[in-house]
Amino acid sequence: xxxxxxxxxxxxxxxxxxxxxxxxxxxxxxxxxxxxxxxxxxxxxxxxxxxxxxxxxxxxxxxxxxxxxxxxxxxxxxxxxxxxxxxxxxxxxxxxxxxxxxxxxxxxxxxxxxxxxxxxxxxxxxxxxxxxxxxxxxxxxxxxxxxxxxxxxxxxxxxxxxxxxxxxxxxxxxxxxxxxxxxxxxxxxxxxxxxxxxxxxxxxxxxxxxxxxxxxxxxxxxxxxxxxxxxxxxxxxxxxxxxxxxxxxxxxxxxxxxxxxxxxxxxxxxxxxxxxxxxxxxxxxxxxxxxxxxxxxxxxxxxxxxxxxxxxxxxxxxxxxxxxxxxxxxxxxxxxxxxxxxxxxxxxxxxxxxxxxxxxxxxxxxxxxxxxxxxxxxxxxxxxxxxxxxxxxxxxxxx
Amino acid sequence: xxxxxxxxxxxxxxxxxxxxxxxxxxxxxxxxxxxxxxxxxxxxxxxxxxxxxxxxxxxxxxxxxxxxxxxxxxxxxxxxxxxxxxxxxxxxxxxxxxxxxxxxxxxxxxxxxxxxxxxxxxxxxxxxxxxxxxxxxxxxxxxxxxxxxxxxxxxxxxxxxxxxxxxxxxxxxxxxxxxxxxxxxxxxxxxxxxxxxxxxxxxxxxxxxxxxxxxxxxxxxxxxxxxxxxxxxxxxxxxxxxxxxxxxxxxxxxxxxxxxxxxxxxxxxxxxxxxxxxxxxxxxxxxxxxxxxxxxxxxxxxxxxxxxxxxxxxxxxxxxxxxxxxxxxxxxxxxxxxxxxxxxxxxxxxxxxxxxxxxxxxxxxxxxxxxxxxxxxxxxxxxxxxxxxxxxxxxxxxx
DNA sequence: GCCAGTTACGAAGGAGCCCATCATTAGTAG
DNA sequence: CTACTAATGATGGGCTCCTTCGTAACTGGC
Numbered sequence: 001x002x003x004x005x006x007x008x009x010x011x012x013x014x015x016x017x018x019x020x021x022x023x024x025x026x027x028x029x030x031x032x033x034x035x036x037x038x039x040x041x042x043x044x045x046x047x048x049x050x051x052x053x054x055x056x057x058x059x060x061x062x063x064x065x066x067x068x069x070x071x072x073x074x075x076x077x078x079x080x081x082x083x084x085x086x087x088x089x090x091x092x093x094x095x096x097x098x099x100x101x102x103x104x105x106x107x108x109x110x111x112x113x114x115x116x117x118x119x120x121x122x123x124x125x126x127x128x129x130x131x132x133x134x135x136x137x138x139x140x141x142x143x144x145x146x147x148x149x150x151x152x153x154x155x156x157x158x159x160x161x162x163x164x165x166x167x168x169x170x171x172x173x174x175x176x177x178x179x180x181x182x183x184x185x186x187x188x189x190x191x192x193x194x195x196x197x198x199x200x201x202x203x204x205x206x207x208x209x210x211x212x213x214x215x216x217x218x219x220x221x222x223x224x225x226x227x228x229x230x231x232x233x234x235x236x237x238x239x240x241x242x243x244x245x246x247x248x249x250x251x252x253x254x255x256x257x258x259x260x261x262x263x264x265x266x267x268x269x270x271x272x273x274x275x276x277x278x279x280x281x282x283x284x285x286x287x288x289x290x291x292x293x294x295x296x297x298x299x300x301x302x303x304x305x306x307x308x309x310x311x312x313x314x315x316x317x318x319x320x321x322x323x324x325x326x327x328x329x330x331x332x333x334x335x336x337x338x339x340x341x342x343x344x345x346x347x348x349x350x351x352x353x354x355x356x357x358x359x360x361x362x363x364x365x366x367x368x369x370x371x372x373x374x375x376x377x378x379x380x381x382x383x384x385x386x387x388x389x390x391x392x393x394x395x396x397x398x399x
Numbered sequence: 400x401x402x403x404x405x406x407x408x409x410x411x412x413x414x415x416x417x418x419x420x421x422x423x424x425x426x427x428x429x430x431x432x433x434x435x436x437x438x439x440x441x442x443x444x445x446x447x448x449x450x451x452x453x454x455x456x457x458x459x460x461x462x463x464x465x466x467x468x469x470x471x472x473x474x475x476x477x478x479x480x481x482x483x484x485x486x487x488x489x490x491x492x493x494x495x496x497x498x499x500x501x502x503x504x505x506x507x508x509x510x511x512x513x514x515x516x517x518x519x520x521x522x523x524x525x526x527x528x529x530x531x532x533x534x535x536x537x538x539x540x541x542x543x544x545x546x547x548x549x550x551x552x553x554x555x556x557x558x559x560x561x562x563x564x565x566x567x568x569x570x571x572x573x574x575x576x577x578x579x580x581x582x583x584x585x586x587x588x589x590x591x592x593x594x595x596x597x598x599x600x601x602x603x604x605x606x607x608x609x610x611x612x613x614x615x616x617x618x619x620x621x622x623x624x625x626x627x628x629x630x631x632x633x634x635x636x637x638x639x640x641x642x643x644x645x646x647x648x649x650x651x652x653x654x655x656x657x658x659x660x661x662x663x664x665x666x667x668x669x670x671x672x673x674x675x676x677x678x679x680x681x682x683x684x685x686x687x688x689x690x691x692x693x694x695x696x697x698x699x700x701x702x703x704x705x706x707x708x709x710x711x712x713x714x715x716x717x718x719x720x721x722x723x724x725x726x727x728x729x730x731x732x733x734x735x736x737x738x739x740x741x742x743x744x745x746x747x748x749x750x751x752x753x754x755x756x757x758x759x760x761x762x763x764x765x766x767x768x769x770x771x772x773x774x775x776x777x778x779x780x781x782x783x784x785x786x787x788x789x790x791x792x793x794x795x796x797x798x
Numbered sequence: 799g800c801c802a803g804t805t806a807c808g809a810a811g812g813a814g815c816c817c818a819t820c821a822t823t824a825g826t827a828g
Numbered sequence: 829c830t831a832c833t834a835a836t837g838a839t840g841g842g843c844t845c846c847t848t849c850g851t852a853a854c855t856g857g858c
Contacts, residue, residue, distance in 0.1 A: 010441075011816055011843055017408045018844090035806075042409075046808085047845050072805025073853040157742060165742060214637055228710070230629050237712020238613055239743040245709050248740050250649075250702070303649070307706040310644045311627070313636020341647050343556060343564060344638040410814055410845050417815090434835075443817050448837085471834025472824040800858085807852070814845080823836070828829105 015051070018043060020374065022051050023060065026080040028105050031064045033075035052078055059084060060374075080105065085148040086140075087370070088133055088186075089362025091195060092154035092178075094118040094169040094222075095273070097125070099132035100359040101140050104148075106206070106367055110139035111359070119171040126181055133186075144187055149370055151191040151362035152182055153198040155223060160240050162192035168254065169223055191365055193236075195219070196243065198361030199351070200227025201234045203318045205364045207357075208349045214314040216346070218305055220330065221321035222276070223256040226308060234365070243308065251304040257323070259300060263293035280326035294329055301330075302337035309338060309346055320351030414450070417442055419773065421450050422459065425479040427504050430463045432474035451477055458483060459773075479504065484547040485539075486769070487532055487585075488761025490594060491553035491577075493517040493568040493621075494672070496524070498531035499758040500539050503547075505605070505766055509538035510758070518570040525580055532585075543585055548769055550590040550761030551581055552597040554622060559639050561591035567653065568622055590764055592635075594618070595642065597760030598750070599626025600633045602717045604763045606756075607748045613713040615745070617704055619729065620720035621675070622655040625707060633764070642707065650703040656722070658699060662692035679725035693728055700729075701736035708737060708745055719750035 018041060025040040026032060032040075038048040055061040062081050066074035082105035091098040097114045112135035114128040129152070137143060156167025162179025182190040200217030203209040209217070215229040226243040228235040235242050246253035260276040265287055270278060282290035305317060319327055319334070327350035339345040353360055417440060424439040425431060431439075437447040454460040461480050465473035481504035490497040496513045511534035513527040528551070536542060555566025561578025581589040599616030602608040608616070614628040625642040627634040634641050645652035659675040664686055669677060681689035704716060718726055718733070726749035738744040752759055 011413070014408050014410070014413050014815095014844065021408075033806085044846055045806090046847085049808085050844080068854075070805080071803080071855055073807070075806055230634065231632065233630065235629065235711070238714040238745070239712055241709070241742055242712040243710060244712070244742070245706070247742065248705055248709055306647055307644070308710045310640070310647055311642060311707045311710040312634070313638055313641040313643070315637040343640055343643070343646065346637070408845095413815065413844095432835080444835090445818085445837090446816050449815075467825075469834080470826055470832080472836070474835055802855105802857085804855080805853085807850105809848105809850090811848085812846085815843085817840105817842080819839085819841105821836105821838090824834090826831105826833080828831085 015054075018047070019051050019055060020371070022048065022055065023080060023371075023374070026061065026078065027082070028080075031077035031079040033077055035075060037078065082107065085370070086142060086146050087148055087363055087366035088136060088150045089198075089359035089364075089366065090129055090132065090150065090152040091198075091358035091362070092125070092129060092152055092170075093195070093358075094155060097128040097132045098355070098359055099129070099136050100356065100363060101133075101136035101142070102363045102367075104367060104370070106360075106363050108356075108360075108363070110136040111356075112136050112139070118169060122172055122176055125170070125173075126185075129182070130185055147186055147188045149189040149191065149366035150182060150186050151193060151198070151366045151369075152178060153193050153195040153358040153362050154178065155195055155225070157241050157244055158192050158194045160236075162190070165239075165241075189366075189369065191362075191369060193362070193365060194225070194227070194240070194243075195358045196225035197227040197234055197236065198359075198365060199320050199353075199357035200229055200318070200361070201364050202353055202357050202361035203320065203351055204229045204234075206360065207318070207351060207353045209316050209318050212315045214312060215316045215318060216305065216308050216312065216314045217318045217320055217351075218301065219321040220301060220319060220323040221257065222273070224253045224301060224304070225321075226304070228308070228312060228314075230312060245304045245307060248307075251307065252300045253304045255300070257297070259297040260293055263290060265290045265293065276323065277326075280323065280329050284326065284329050295333060298330055298333040298337065302334050305334070306338060306341045309342060314346050317346045317348050318351055319348065320353075320357055322355075324351045324354070414453075417446070418450050418454060419770070421447065421454065422479060422770075422773070425460065425477060426481070427479075430476035430478040432476055434474060436477065481506065484769070485541060485545050486547055486762055486765035487535065487549045488597070488758035488763075488765065489528060489531065489549065489551040490597075490757035490761070491524070491528060491551055491569075492594070492757075493554060496527040496531045497754070497758055498528070498535050499755065499762060500532075500535035500541070501762045501766075503766060503769070505759075505762050507755075507759075507762070509535040510755075511535050511538070517568060521571055521575055524569070524572075525584075528581070529584055543587075546585055546587045548588040548590065548765035549581060549585050550592060550597070550765045550768075551577060552592050552594040552757040552761050553577065554594055554624070556640050556643055557591050557593045559635075561589070564638075564640075588765075588768065590761075590768060592761070592764060593624070593626070593639070593642075594757045595624035596626040596633055596635065597758075597764060598719050598752075598756035599628055599717070599760070600763050601752055601756050601760035602719065602750055603628045603633075605759065606717070606750060606752045608715050608717050611714045613711060614715045614717060615704065615707050615711065615713045616717045616719055616750075617700065618720040619700060619718060619722040620656065621672070623652045623700060623703070624720075625703070627707070627711060627713075629711060644703045644706060647706075650706065651699045652703045654699070656696070658696040659692055662689060664689045664692065675722065676725075679722065679728050683725065683728050694732060697729055697732040697736065701733050704733070705737060705740050708741060713745050716745045716747050717750055718747065719752070719756055721754075723750045723753070 021041045038045045061078050064077050082103040085104050089100050099112050100108050101110045102108045112132045114132050116128050155169045157165040159165040163177045164173050167173035179192045196219040209215045213232045217227040219225040228243050245251045257276045260279045263279045265282050266275045279290045279293050283294040335348050420440045437444045460477050463476050481502040484503050488499050498511050499507050500509045501507045511531045513531050515527050554568045556564040558564040563572050563575045566572035578591045595618040608614045612631045616626040618624040627642050644650045656675045659678045662678045665674045678689045678692050682693040734747050
């Protein structure tokens, strides 16, 4: 009756689990002693030592000099070798290409930005991606061979194979086999994902949504989008289109920031990319026409958000995207409207990761993927570190 | 960075996992031989034997007479002792109380129905529940002490503690501490859940949604509701209100079957509970006014469904509820409308479990709960069968 | 400079779980 | 009655984990 297939466990699987637990405890933390590590993993000290010996041998972990000053014999300290490999997150937007290079801990080592246009031809856009990543690598003194995984986030609907199923924001972007093109560019695993989903992941991993099991991330910017964390996991949906509420005309999400851009308070001749900011700022200063426009914008935003909130009932809603800088203006009406329809309105928070949300989420997804590959999926033992974790594969992570 | 806490594994945990795998393989199947069992669990035969010996000792499994006729030495056969314990699922609707008693395999052994009204007083309704369950027990020759878990499903919003947060269909039902009241009634674990959620679970466990990882269940009846399976698990949401799209006035779901009930084709004097059926039947026969009413009804149903489908992107949408008997009339327009807004419209199927959906889901939830308690949550060994699995607890399963 | 106190390390012994192997057993087929 | 088949049961070995205990390294007081 229960659907999950029965999974019998071998002896070595136990070690796998424990190794993974140790790595998780180590990652992102300062170097830990055996005793602390034993406590955190729930293992005994001798067993922890065994696990550490193995991981040190494989190159995943290294010992660092003990620190003195305490009573008693100084404890050995181990740290995760975050510098053993590197990942890249790329944010491919309509107006920019942003790339960030990080170590296996997710620490960003270099970042590069290139400006593009919505109608930049596809080849030129791919070229900008190439240059952005090359720039990061140069800044960090690395080569493409040092990359273990690359994640690209982009506007539009990304199908499970990493192709752009639909994009209205970037000219001729629909139909591009982005995963395929990037796979030719990088000698490592390539993942492709929708940008709002990556932003949601980033907020959940290292932003204001940490620890929540169900989260709705709202991207409020020139385009409106959403990403969902459900039960502590990024939710993609069967075809990768979870959260694409803009496909419903009623939602009006496809209009993006139009309610702001078209506000009568925008001075003639304002460049379109500055219009919304102007209106939000004017609304903050009490301009009643601007406030009206903001109200209209939030009405649309809130309607789509309400649909998703009532569907998923998340603990948190995160407001992100470039307009999140005007959270003081946007949050109160958004909160009010959600409260009107929810029995228990979710807590509203503002993104703190800002512009880097998408690349950070990409980095996080890449690292998650490597984690899941840390131990040979088919019951093998741990992969030694110096090798590349994957052969060159085109398709996106299934799950 | 990763949020899931590292979980160190003890040696005995391996055995737990393997025992659980064996039970899963055994449950709901005909008696299995050691060889088959070994193959299905991935264990070796000697290990499988060990596990079986233990489970037989604990009373969870028993050996049955070997079957002859094959070449070679007859193999011992083991079966899950489904009759070792019993669970009850209760469907508390506005117009009926339906209870079903099942063994640990989910086989229904007895069923009882009581008729009530939307304005039946709470105490009388609780009395009907009591009577319905007593009836089941009497039919099966059991007593309340034989019950290991009871799940009640009811219309309305059920909070995480098993109280009715809001119900518009049943008079004075809001605010009732159903879990608390039932806990006084039964000397075992009591779970309370929204009825549409249980129906979704049933369809996923033993209905037409088997094997799908993301499913939307639509309850189309006098009231409209929904339940979600996300990533192979019943999704409740932070406050248990996932899928409660009817709270959004725009969805018009709170009107339920009104577009059908109010159709001009309904003859004066038709009892309200028969109106919708009459219209659906007339529409099937080609009555254009009836078809128009159906069109209006489906428009509402489809709008809410689209909101949820675009949010979650499920693989399947299941049409259930009493109107699902008119699926031939309802599905085509529903399919058409979903196709208008979805990049990849989910497959639409009709519920086959019918009226029993909710009680079956309740039985499934109860069994799932017992499964998760099969092995002492805090690393203990397996619970012997003859004891009750739980003390009397009031609150609902958290997860 | 020495000694007590503190903390961590490392080795040894033991238990649990799983696996591979092989002789044995209980049937069927001729 | 014999040959064949397929499952059983017992043995031995390997791996992982745990507990226990003696040893090592460093601090602080005399």
